[in-house]
Amino acid sequence: MSSQVAAMPRKTRGPWAVAFAKLATDRAAMASLAVFLIIVLACFSAPLYAKWAGTDPFASTLDAVIQVDGADVPVMEQSTEGLGLGYTPIGPTWRLGNYFLGADSQGRDVMARLLFGGLNSLLIAGAATIFTLIFGTLAGLIAGYFGGITDTVLSRLLDVLWAFPIYLLAISLSIVTIAQGIAIGPIEIQSGSLWLPIIIIGIVYIPYVARPIRGQVLALRHSEFVLAAINLGVPGWRILLRDILPNITTTLIVFVPLMMALNMLTESALSFLSIGVQPPAASWGTIIQDGQALLYTRPLVALVPGLAIAVSVMALNVFGDGLRDALDPRSKVRLGRD
Amino acid sequence: MKKLLLAASAASLLAGSWLAPAQAEYLKEHRGGTIRLLARSAAGTLDPHINYTDQGWQMYQPIYDGLVAFRKAEGVEGFSIVPDLAEAPPTVSNDGKTFTFKLRKGIKFSNGQDLGVKDVVASFQRIFKVSGPTSGTFYAGIVGADKCLADTKSCTLEGGVVADEAAGTITLNLTKPDAEILYKLALPHAVILPADTPTEDMGSKPIPSTGPYMISAFDPNKGMTVSRNPNFKQWSEEAQPDGYPDVVQYDFGLSEEAAVTAIQNGEADWMFDALPSDRLGELGSKSMDQLHISPLSAWWYAPLNTRVAPFDNEKARQAVAYAVDRNTLVKLFGGKVLASPVCQVLPPDFPGHEDYCPFTKNPGAKWSAPDVDKAKQLVEESGTKGQKVTIIVEDTAISRSIGVYLQSVLTTIGYVADVKPISSNLQFTYIQNTNNKVQMSVTQWYKDYPAASDFLNILFSCASFREGSDASINISGFCDKDIDAEMQKALDLGVTDQKAADKLWAAIDKQVTDKAPAVGLFTPKRLDFVSKRVGNFKFNPQFNWIITQSWVQ
Numbered sequence: 001m002s003s004q005v006a007a008m009p010r011k012t013r014g015p016w017a018v019a020f021a022k023l024a025t026d027r028a029a030m031a032s033l034a035v036f037l038i039i040v041l042a043c044f045s046a047p048l049y050a051k052w053a054g055t056d057p058f059a060s061t062l063d064a065v066i067q068v069d070g071a072d073v074p075v076m077e078q079s080t081e082g083l084g085l086g087y088t089p090i091g092p093t094w095r096l097g098n099y100f101l102g103a104d105s106q107g108r109d110v111m112a113r114l115l116f117g118g119l120n121s122l123l124i125a126g127a128a129t130i131f132t133l134i135f136g137t138l139a140g141l142i143a144g145y146f147g148g149i150t151d152t153v154l155s156r157l158l159d160v161l162w163a164f165p166i167y168l169l170a171i172s173l174s175i176v177t178i179a180q181g182i183a184i185g186p187i188e189i190q191s192g193s194l195w196l197p198i199i200i201i202g203i204v205y206i207p208y209v210a211r212p213i214r215g216q217v218l219a220l221r222h223s224e225f226v227l228a229a230i231n232l233g234v235p236g237w238r239i240l241l242r243d244i245l246p247n248i249t250t251t252l253i254v255f256v257p258l259m260m261a262l263n264m265l266t267e268s269a270l271s272f273l274s275i276g277v278q279p280p281a282a283s284w285g286t287i288i289q290d291g292q293a294l295l296y297t298r299p300l301v302a303l304v305p306g307l308a309i310a311v312s313v314m315a316l317n318v319f320g321d322g323l324r325d326a327l328d329p330r331s332k333v334r335l336g337r338d
Numbered sequence: 339m340k341k342l343l344l345a346a347s348a349a350s351l352l353a354g355s356w357l358a359p360a361q362a363e364y365l366k367e368h369r370g371g372t373i374r375l376l377a378r379s380a381a382g383t384l385d386p387h388i389n390y391t392d393q394g395w396q397m398y399q400p401i402y403d404g405l406v407a408f409r410k411a412e413g414v415e416g417f418s419i420v421p422d423l424a425e426a427p428p429t430v431s432n433d434g435k436t437f438t439f440k441l442r443k444g445i446k447f448s449n450g451q452d453l454g455v456k457d458v459v460a461s462f463q464r465i466f467k468v469s470g471p472t473s474g475t476f477y478a479g480i481v482g483a484d485k486c487l488a489d490t491k492s493c494t495l496e497g498g499v500v501a502d503e504a505a506g507t508i509t510l511n512l513t514k515p516d517a518e519i520l521y522k523l524a525l526p527h528a529v530i531l532p533a534d535t536p537t538e539d540m541g542s543k544p545i546p547s548t549g550p551y552m553i554s555a556f557d558p559n560k561g562m563t564v565s566r567n568p569n570f571k572q573w574s575e576e577a578q579p580d581g582y583p584d585v586v587q588y589d590f591g592l593s594e595e596a597a598v599t600a601i602q603n604g605e606a607d608w609m610f611d612a613l614p615s616d617r618l619g620e621l622g623s624k625s626m627d628q629l630h631i632s633p634l635s636a637w638w639y640a641p642l643n644t645r646v647a648p649f650d651n652e653k654a655r656q657a658v659a660y661a662v663d664r665n666t667l668v669k670l671f672g673g674k675v676l677a678s679p680v681c682q683v684l685p686p687d688f689p690g691h692e693d694y695c696p697f698t699k700n701p702g703a704k705w706s707a708p709d710v711d712k713a714k715q716l717v718e719e720s721g722t723k724g725q726k727v728t729i730i731v732e733d734t735a736i737s738r739s740i741g742v743y744l745q746s747v748l749t750t751i752g753y754v755a756d757v758k759p760i761s762s763n764l765q766f767t768y769i770q771n772t773n774n775k776v777q778m779s780v781t782q783w784y785k786d787y788p789a790a791s792d793f794l795n796i797l798f799s800c801a802s803f804r805e806g807s808d809a810s811i812n813i814s815g816f817c818d819k820d821i822d823a824e825m826q827k828a829l830d831l832g833v834t835d836q837k838a839a840d841k842l843w844a845a846i847d848k849q850v851t852d853k854a855p856a857v858g859l860f861t862p863k864r865l866d867f868v869s870k871r872v873g874n875f876k877f878n879p880q881f882n883w884i885i886t887q888s889w890v891q
Contacts, residue, residue: 060743062666078673079619082626085865086618086672105615105670105735106742179730179758179774191728192756274733274759279742293735296595296616 019250022326029322032315039312043118050112053097057112058280064107068093075099075107088297104290104301106280114305117282121309124197124276124283125263131202132259133252136209140248141240143210144217155214162207170266173200174275197276201266208262209255213248220244250327257320261313268309284309361575365582368873368889373583375885376597377610380558380590385540386526387464390471392784392882393610395526397588399878400581400886401547401564402529405439405458405508406520407577408880410887414687416878417788419520422577423453423530423548434515434833439508446569447532448552455501458508460533466493467537475796476522476786481511491537517832517839521787550580551886561589581886582874598867601628607869607890608883615735618672621867630866631675632877635685635785637793638667638677640729640744640857641769641813643777648722648753655854657720658778659697661713661751662744664705667859670739677860679705682851683793685861689836690790690843696852713751723752730769730779733759740780740859748778767808772815779813780859788880789832790843795825798850816855821846 013021023029050057064075076087089103101110143154161169177200181191189195220226221244229239270276271285279286284305291302381393386402389395399410407422409415421427424439431438445453466473466486474487486493500509512519522528531545544553550570555563564586572580592600597609598617602625613621621629642649642658649655664679671677678686681695693703700706717723727748731741741757748755760768769779785792796802800822802812824846832839851858866883868875871891876884 058746059749060666060746062669062743076669078669079622081619081623083622083629083631083675084673085622085629085675086615087669088616088619105739175761179728179760179768191758274738274761279738279757279759280745293614294616296614297619298616 019326023322026322026326029319029326032318032322036312036315036319039118039308039315040122043115043122046112046115046119049097049115050109053109053112055109055112057108057116057282059108061103061107062087066090066093066099068095068098075103089294089301091298092300101300101304102298104287104298105293106290110287110301110304113282113287114284114308117277117284117287117305118308118312120194120277120281120283121264121267121271121285121312124194124201124267125260127194127198128201128205128263128267129256129259131198132205132209132263133255135202136206137213137245137248137252139206139210140213141217141244144214145221145236145240145244147218147221151214154210158207158210161204162211164204166204166266167269170200170204170270171273171275173203174270174273178275178278192278192281194277194281197267197270200270201263204266205259205262209252209259212251216248216251217244220247254320254324254327257316257323261316261320264309264313264316361579364874364889365580368582368891369584371583371889371891372585372587373608373872373885373888373890374606375586375588375608375610376592376600376606377588377590378593378597380556380562383539383541384544384553384556384562385468386529386545387461387468387470387531388539389526396610396881396883396885397562397564397586398526398529399549399881399884400551400578400586401549401553402526402531403548403578404523404525404529405441406524408524408878409576410579410876410878410884411576412876412878414879416880419524420574420576422524422574423458428510428520432511435512437510437512437519439510441506441508442573443506444571445548445573447546447548448567448569449532449546450569451532451546453530453548454533455503455506455508457530457533459495459499459501460535461530462499462510462528463493463495464531464535464537465527466490466495468539470527472522472525472527472786476525476527479512479514479516479519481513483513515830515833517829517836518787518789518791521789525787549578551586559590561587563587579887582889583886586885601867601869604869604871607872608885609867612736613865613867615672618676618865622675625867628868628870628872630868630875630877630883632864632866632882633687633879634862634864635688635788635879636862637680637683637685637783638671638740638780638859638862639683639783640778640780640859642854642856643775643813643815644817644855645772645815646775646777648720648725648727649777651720651722652853653716653720654722655857656697657713657716657751658748659854659857660709660716661747662857662859663708663747664860665707666743667740670743671736671860671862672865675863676865677862680858680861681705682847682858683797683856684790684843684847685785685793688785688790688793689788690794690840690847692844692847694848694851697854697857710750717752725753727753727755727777729755729757730765730776731757731759732762732765732780734762737762737765737780744778744780769813770810771806771808772810773806776813781813782862790840790847791825791829791832794843794846794850795829798855799825814855816850816853818849818853821849821853824849 062076065072075090078087079085090099091102093099099109104110139154143151177196179191182189226243267276268285271283272289277283277286287305288302294301381391383389386398403422405424406419409418409420423442425442428437428439441455465477467490469490481498482495498511535545542556542558550567551564552567554565594611594614600606642655644650668674668677668679681697684691695705698705699709729741729744731737738759745755745757768774769776798816800817803815803817804810828839828842873889876887878884
C-alpha cells in the first residue's frame with residue numbers, strides 16, 4: 001500500500017513558482033514593492049493631478065493669487081516689514097490641488113512638480129536600466145562566450161569605462177552634450193531630450209552589469225551541456241540564446257531593481273547639477289536644486305523630493321535584496337566595486 | 339586749430355569742490371582693529387595688472403596707486419578723477435595726444451624702495467608684457483602699443499611713455515586723442531608697481547604697493563591679510579586717504595548662508611557675495627540698520643543673436659523686448675528696492691543716459707507694462723513663429739529663474755523655447771563664441787569706468803564682434819555701419835566737448851535700443867550687509883564700498 005503511494009507521480013512546482021512563493025513570504029520585500037508601486041502610480045497620475053488642480057507646473061506664475069480659506073493669497077508674498085526686501089513663495093496649504101506643498105521660486109505648484117519630477121526620474125531610471133541591461137548583457141555574453149581577442153578587447157574597454165569614477169564620467173558626458181545634444185550620422189538627439197540622461201546613465205553603468213555576466217558566461221561556457229552542444233555543431237548564437245541566456249536570466253532580474261535604484265540616484269545628482277533634466281521640465285534632482293535657494297524659508301521644497309528619492313531607492317534596494325534571495329540565494333551579485 | 343577742451347575738463351574735474359570730512363579727528367578716535375571680510379572664493383590672481391574682477395578691484399583701492407585715481411568719495415564725486423602719484427593734473431598738449439605728469443616725491447613702496455619715474459615706465463611696459471586683459475583695448479592707443487601687442491616680451495613703448503629722471507616727469511604719447519584716457523589710467527590695470535616686478539602673472543605672490551595698506555599674506559583657499567604699509571604717509575586725502583582699521587582680514591570659503599550668519603553673530607563684518615534671496619525678507623526687517631543699498635552702473639540683459647534665426651529678424655527681436663515683463667524680473671531679483679525695470683542700454687544716472695523705452699505699453703520714457711499682443715503680432719509678421727529657441731543662462735539661482743521665466747515668455751508669444759543652465763565659469767565665454775550658435779542668453783555688464791562708450795561701443799560696435807572667438811563681447815553679433823560711424827563720431831567729439839558727446843551717445847543709445855540686439859531686463863542695486871560694529875560706511879560708485887574708510891572700533 002505504502003509502496004503504491006510512493007510510486008504515484010507528485011506534482012512539483014517549477015523554479016519560478018518556488019522563487020515567487022519565497023519572495024511572497026518576504027514581508028520586507030513585499031512591503032517595499034508596495035511602497036514603490038504606490039510612488040509609481042502617484043507619479044504616473046501627474047498629468048491628471050495637474051489638470052484637476054488647474055495648474056501648469058512648467059510655467060512661471062509669479063503674479064498668481066490663490067484662495068485659501070476664502071481669502072486671496074498671492075503665490076509670491078513680498079516682505080512688508082522694514083525695507084520690504086525679497087519675495088517668499090507661499091508655504092504648504094495642505095489642501096490637495098491647491099499648492100498642497102506650497103510654491104517654488106517661480107510660483108509653481110511644488111506638489112504638481114513633485115509628481116511630474118517623479119515621473120521623469122522613474123522614466124529615466126527605468127529606461128537607463130533597460131539600456132544598461134541590454135548592452136551590458138550583450139557585452140558580457142560576447143566576451144564570455146567567444147573569449148580570446150574578443151574577450152580581451154571588450155574587457156579592456158569595460159576596464160577603461162570602469163576606471164572612471166562614475167559621477168565624474170557622467171558629469172563629463174553631460175557637460176559635453178548638454179548644450180548641443182548628440183549628432184552621430186542619422187542619429188540626432190536634441191539637447192533638452194530626456195534621451196540624453198538616459199543614454200549617459202545607461203553607458204556609465206554598463207561595466208557593472210557586463211562584468212558579472214561575463215564571469216557567469218565564462219563558467220557556463222565550460223559546462224558539460226554547452227560543450228556537448230558545441231560538439232554537436234550547434235551554432236554559437238543558438239547556444240547563447242537557448243542555453244546560456246536562460247541561465248543568466250535570474251541574475252538579470254535581480255539586477256533590475258538594484259540598477260534602477262542606482263540610476264535614480266545618478267539622475268538626481270546630474271539634474272541637481274543642472275546637467276540632467278533641463279528646466280522647465282522637472283525631476284526630483286531639479287526640484288531639490290530649486291529648493292536649495294529656499295532652504296531657509298521654504299525647506300519643504302528641497303526636503304520632499306529628497307525624501308521621495310530616499311524612500312524610492314530604499315524600497316528598490318530592499319525589494320532587490322528580497323528578489324535576489326528568492327531567485328538566486330547563492331548569488332554573490334552585489335553592486336559596487338568591492 | 340581745434341579747440342582743446344580736454345585739458346580744461348581734466349583740470350575742472352581735478353579741482354572739484356569736494357570737501358574732506360574731519361578725517362584727522364575721526365582717525366584719532368576710530369583708528370585700529372581688524373575688519374573681517376568674507377567671500378565664497380578668492381578673486382583670482384593677486385596681480386593688479388591682470389586681475390579683472392569687481393572683488394579684486396575693490397580690494398586694490400587702499401593698496402595700489404596709479405598716476406591718477408578715482409576720488410575716494412561717495413555719489414557722483416566718486417566718478418571724478420584726481421591726481422594720485424602725479425602731483426597735479428597732467429599737462430595736455432599736441433592736440434590732446436600728449437599728457438605730461440609730474441611724479442610726487444618722497445613716496446615709498448611697502449618694501450622700502452623709493453618710487454621713481456623708472457617704475458612708471460616699467461609698469462606701463464608690464465601691462466603689455468603680462469598680456470593684461472585690457473592691454474589691447476584700453477591702452478592700445480599709446481604710441482608703441484602696437485609693437486608691444488605684437489611682441490609682448492620685448493615691449494619698450496618707445497616714444498609712448500617717456501621718463502625724464504631729472505625733471506621727475508612722465509610723458510604719455512597717444513596715437514590719437516582719447517577722451518577717456520584718464521579714466522583708463524585710474525584703473526587697477528594701470529597702477530604703478532616697482533620696476534623690478536617680474537613680468538609674469540604673480541599669482542599668489544603679493545607685489546609691493548604704495549597705498550596705506552599692503553598684502554601681507556595670501557592663500558587662495560583660505561584668505562588674505564592686508565596690513566598697514568609702514569612706509570605710507572598720506573599725500574592726498576582725495577586720492578588715497580589713510581584708513582581706519584589696522585588689518586583687513588579677508589577669509590574665503592564660507593557659503594553665502596554661513597556668511598550671513600557670521601555677520602549676524604558679529605564674527606565677520608561684511609560679505610562680498612550677493613545675499614541669499616531667502617534671507618532678504620528677514621534681513622530687511624530685522625537688520626535694517628546693517629544694510630546699505632547703493633545704485634550700480636550695471637545692466638542685466640538678454641543678448642539676442644542677430645546672426646542666427648529667429649533673431650536675425652528685427653521684428654522677432656522687438657517682439658521679445660515687448661513681451662518681457664520687467665516687473666516680474668525685478669521681483670525675481672528681490673523686488674523694487676533692489677532693481678529697476680529698464681529698456682535701454684545705458685544705466686540711469688550714467689553719462690549719456692536719457693530715459694527711453696519704446697518696448698512697453700504706452701511707449702515713452704519709462705517702462706510700464708509688457709505688450710504681449712504687440713509681441714505676438716510682431717512674431718507673426720516676422721514669419722518666425724514656431725521656431726525653436728534655446729536660452730543659455732548661468733547655473734545660478736537668479737539666472738536660472740530668469741531663464742525659466744524668459745522661456746515661458748517665448749512660449750507665450752509663439753516660439754518653442756527651452757533653457758540651458760551651464761556652469762558660471764563657462765557660460766560667459768560660451769555665449770560669446772559664434773561657433774556655439776547661441777540664440778539667446780542672459781548676462782550682465784558692469785561698467786569699467788563712467789563713460790557711455792563702455793557700454794555702447796564695447797557691447798555693440800562692429801569691432802567688438804569676433805567670429806569664432808571666446809572673447810567676442812558683442813554677444814549679439816550686432817554690427818550696424820551707420821551706428822558704428824556715430825559711435826566713432828561721439829568718441830572723437832568727447833575729446834573736445836564731452837557734453838555734446840554725451841548728447842550724441844544718448845541718441846546712439848536710442849538707435850541701438852530700437853534695433854533690439856539685446857533685451858534690457860533691469861538695473862540692479864548693490865546690497866551690502868555689514869556687522870553692527872562697522873561705522874562710516876561709504877559707497878564709491880566706481881569701486882563700491884570703500885573698505886578701509888569704515889571703522890570697526
